[in-house]
Amino acid sequence: MRIDVVTIFPEYLEPLNVSLVGKARASGLLDVHVHDLRTWAHDRHHTVDDTPYGGGPGMVMMPGPWGEALDQTLADGYEAGARRPALVVPTPSGRPFTQETAAALAEADWLIFCPARYEGIDARVTAEYATRMPVHEVSIGDYVLAGGEAAVLVVTEAVARLLPGVLGNAQSHADDSFAPGAMADLLEGPVFTKPPTWRGQGIPDVLLSGHHGRIARWRRDEAISRTAANRPDLLRRADPAAFNRKDREM
Numbered sequence: 001m002r003i004d005v006v007t008i009f010p011e012y013l014e015p016l017n018v019s020l021v022g023k024a025r026a027s028g029l030l031d032v033h034v035h036d037l038r039t040w041a042h043d044r045h046h047t048v049d050d051t052p053y054g055g056g057p058g059m060v061m062m063p064g065p066w067g068e069a070l071d072q073t074l075a076d077g078y079e080a081g082a083r084r085p086a087l088v089v090p091t092p093s094g095r096p097f098t099q100e101t102a103a104a105l106a107e108a109d110w111l112i113f114c115p116a117r118y119e120g121i122d123a124r125v126t127a128e129y130a131t132r133m134p135v136h137e138v139s140i141g142d143y144v145l146a147g148g149e150a151a152v153l154v155v156t157e158a159v160a161r162l163l164p165g166v167l168g169n170a171q172s173h174a175d176d177s178f179a180p181g182a183m184a185d186l187l188e189g190p191v192f193t194k195p196p197t198w199r200g201q202g203i204p205d206v207l208l209s210g211h212h213g214r215i216a217r218w219r220r221d222e223a224i225s226r227t228a229a230n231r232p233d234l235l236r237r238a239d240p241a242a243f244n245r246k247d248r249e250m
């Protein structure tokens with residue numbers, strides 16, 4: 001997968017060199033290009049924002065630099081052999097970014113991220129590119145960040161770990177909270193490793209029983225309790241029949 005990021009804070013994207021995403025880049029599974037939007041600002045101060053039409057607080061990112069940046073980024077990507085770009089525009093007004101969104105984006109072969117600062121990007125930019133390619137406006141949660149760069153890190157990590165070959169063990173995302181499947185709509189419960197006693201605390205006996213059916217049922221029950229405590233909204237949308245069906249398999 002090719003990823004381009006156009007930003008006024010290229011250094012904010014340095015974490016893309018670290019950990020899972022960094023390794024995916026080093027192994028050639030991800031080809032990441034970070035661009036400074038101010039490269040396409042033409043005045044002495046490299047201005048990329050201006051006051052909003054209609055008045056109001058804050059500044060809006062100008063369409064000029066974004067249009068030139070995206071045209072150049074698209075030309076370079078096509079030149080390098082990338083096909084079928086999709087724009088990802090992080091914004092608190094976007095659709096909620098979920099595991100489902102991550103899975104859909106992981107099917108793409110080229111993502112171009114457009115993180116905004118200030119009050120956002122002039123709306124004509126997304127309108128124009130939407131005539132030529134998919135444009136995904138995504139929000140990573142119900143709170144307001146100073147800009148979209150942190151969301152680019154979040155989305156890239158969620159997508160990268162779904163790419164074939166990036167995680168050692170494909171099962172490790174089959175069981176994730178929010179993954180589709182048996183434990184869909186349930187959060188993962190607690191986990192334990194050695195030593196068997198730590199600061200006076202043992203581990204649940206069932207985990208040492210060797211009885212896979214009982215262990216699976218215990219984990220499922222823990223998942224339900226944790227979901228009830230932390231995300232009752234998920235339990236309300238879950239299918240209660242799915243819980244009982246599992247019991248008959250054990």
Ligand code: 6GU
Nearest residue numbers: 090091140141143145151
């Ligand atoms: Cl994607 N951007 C900003 N600026 N704030 C957010 C967000 C994105 N998602 C939640 N809050």
